[in-house]
Amino acid sequence: AAGVIQSPRHLIKEKRETATLKCYPIPRHDTVYWYQQGPGQDPQFLISFYEKMQSDKGSIPDRFSAQQFSDYHSELNMSSLELGDSALYFCASSLEGLTTPSTDTQYFGPGTRLTVL
Amino acid sequence: GEDVEQSLFLSVREGDSSVINCTYTDSSSTYLYWYKQEPGAGLQLLTYIFSNMDMKQDQRLTVLLNKKDKHLSLRIADTQTGDSAIYFCAERNYGQNFVFGPGTRLSVLP
Numbered sequence: 001a002a003g004v005i006q007s008p009r010h011l012i013k014e015k016r017e018t019a020t021l022k023c024y025p026i027p028r029h030d031t032v033y034w035y036q037q038g039p040g041q042d043p044q045f046l047i048s049f050y051e052k053m054q055s056d057k058g059s060i061p062d063r064f065s066a067q068q069f070s071d072y073h074s075e076l077n078m079s080s081l082e083l084g085d086s087a088l089y090f091c092a093s094s095l096e097g098l099t100t101p102s103t104d105t106q107y108f109g110p111g112t113r114l115t116v117l
Numbered sequence: 118g119e120d121v122e123q124s125l126f127l128s129v130r131e132g133d134s135s136v137i138n139c140t141y142t143d144s145s146s147t148y149l150y151w152y153k154q155e156p157g158a159g160l161q162l163l164t165y166i167f168s169n170m171d172m173k174q175d176q177r178l179t180v181l182l183n184k185k186d187k188h189l190s191l192r193i194a195d196t197q198t199g200d201s202a203i204y205f206c207a208e209r210n211y212g213q214n215f216v217f218g219p220g221t222r223l224s225v226l227p
Contacts, residue, residue, distance in 0.1 A: 033214050033215070035215070042205060042217040042218060042219045043205075043217050044217075045214040045216070048214055056213065056214055058214065088159075090159065107162060108152075108159060108160040110158075110159040113157075
């Protein structure tokens with residue numbers, strides 16, 4: 001089954017640079033979630049979009065912004081990068097109205113590992 | 118707010134059963150999940166359970182849910198070295214984001 005695709009898989013940036021992470025949800029899924037997982041930490045919710053509108057906001061810094069496009073893919077834009085932004089960034093997708101999730105369906109993408117030097 | 122708790126470490130011998138426990142606070146949780154994460158890798162969905170179920174078995178995995186105590190457990194039968202990973206418990210309400218526990222690092226000793 002098709003899964004969530006994230007690109008790039010690895011990204012190295014320097015402090016104060018910008019980065020853009022992309023997420024392509026499972027086909028027909030209309031909701032995208034972004035999570036940040038620091039080293040040795042559990043994933044923390046950043047932001048989500050449903051039908052291209054922001055649906056929920058978590059611990060996302062003001063330096064970050066995100067959007068969901070007409071084809072349902074989403075981009076997380078990160079500016080003025082700091083060392084503490086080094087983390088694994090996960091995207092997950094869902095279809096609102098999906099009441100029987102299948103164990104064959106990978107809700108989460110493989111993640112983008114961002115390293116800020 | 119919602120909170121999910123897990124013990125941080127578990128060590129078992131190869132061939133034994135592993136039981137990873139999780140407690141959560143949100144009584145309206147709709148779905149409860151177990152994810153496996155190997156070093157440097159993404160989150161692999163292992164299994165899930167609806168809040169109206171109390172048990173689910175899937176090959177070597179057995180999930181038990183005690184909704185009254187808000188306690189979830191994952192039992193892995195015949196644990197193998199390839200099962201060594203971090204196991205995250207997560208809860209989610211319909212249409213909302215996942216709330217993860219801190220993860221339990223399972224070490225399987227030969």
